Amino acid sequence: MSQQSSSSLRTPLGRVRGLGAAKSGTDHFWKSRVTAVANVPLTIAFVVIMLMLSKRDYAGAVKLVGQPLVAILLLLFIGSATYHMRLGMQVIIEDYVHSEGKKVALLMLNTFFAIAVGLASAYAILKIGFAG
Amino acid sequence: MARTGPAERPLSPHLQIYKPSITMVMSILHRITGAALFFGTLLLVIALVALASGSSAYGTVQAIYGSIPGKLVLFGYSWALFHHMCGGIRHFVWDTGAGLERGTRMKLAWGTLFASLGLTVLAFVAYLAG
Numbered sequence: 001m002s003q004q005s006s007s008s009l010r011t012p013l014g015r016v017r018g019l020g021a022a023k024s025g026t027d028h029f030w031k032s033r034v035t036a037v038a039n040v041p042l043t044i045a046f047v048v049i050m051l052m053l054s055k056r057d058y059a060g061a062v063k064l065v066g067q068p069l070v071a072i073l074l075l076l077f078i079g080s081a082t083y084h085m086r087l088g089m090q091v092i093i094e095d096y097v098h099s100e101g102k103k104v105a106l107l108m109l110n111t112f113f114a115i116a117v118g119l120a121s122a123y124a125i126l127k128i129g130f131a132g
Numbered sequence: 133m134a135r136t137g138p139a140e141r142p143l144s145p146h147l148q149i150y151k152p153s154i155t156m157v158m159s160i161l162h163r164i165t166g167a168a169l170f171f172g173t174l175l176l177v178i179a180l181v182a183l184a185s186g187s188s189a190y191g192t193v194q195a196i197y198g199s200i201p202g203k204l205v206l207f208g209y210s211w212a213l214f215h216h217m218c219g220g221i222r223h224f225v226w227d228t229g230a231g232l233e234r235g236t237r238m239k240l241a242w243g244t245l246f247a248s249l250g251l252t253v254l255a256f257v258a259y260l261a262g
Binding site for chain 1: 167170173177191
């Protein structure tokens with residue numbers, strides 16, 4: 001028995017109860033729902049901003065994205081959307097890819113992609129915002 | 133002789149066994165649009181990085197996105213976005229335990245489709261009018 005279990009009053013059964021086969025309980029489901037709820041208003045804001053952007057030239061677009069409210073809404077959308085899509089793609093990979101090696105590699109790629117897209121977008125928005 | 137490998141036959145019935153129903157089609161579309169949106173974020177990050185890079189980079193992106201194939205992709209992306217959003221709202225209803233009766237779930241599934249198409253048309257009209 002490990003140090004932790006001998007110093008804890010919880011039984012081994014009590015520690016794993018409710019956590020299921022993936023050992024993470026409802027954590028994945030809950031994070032997926034929290035980001036989904038956030039995505040509803042943020043998606044509407046995102047579409048409105050994109051429609052406004054489509055009518056502007058370069059200078060106008062920089063000015064629009066540089067506005068604090070627009071930049072903040074875009075940052076929130078990107079944060080919530082990339083987190084949500086990582087969770088969703090994880091489930092798709094786990095459903096269809098059964099070879100353990102391929103699955104682990106794709107799950108890593110999934111995380112890398114989500115973080116790269118999120119960080120690159122955030123950097124671009126902040127650069128535009130702080131330059132103005 | 134003892135069987136050593138897994139059975140060759142399908143162990144459980146899969147999609148092709150069932151007669152398609154609207155709830156099933158909406159479930160499949162929810163996953164397909166989700167996966168499409170995953171890759172669709174590339175459209176956003178490319179536009180934002182181009183905008184941060186300067187006018188010539190942004191001009192190139194504008195030319196590609198503004199072309200006919202570009203517009204078609206963006207139209208498809210916005211439908212996928214709205215459809216996945218409406219499907220998500222349907223899942224919020226189901227998460228509470230409501231709306232799972234046969235008649236209600238069929239209405240919710242059709243509602244998802246009509247709402248997503250309606251929102252896409254609305255956004256397209258706003259694009260043309262704005």
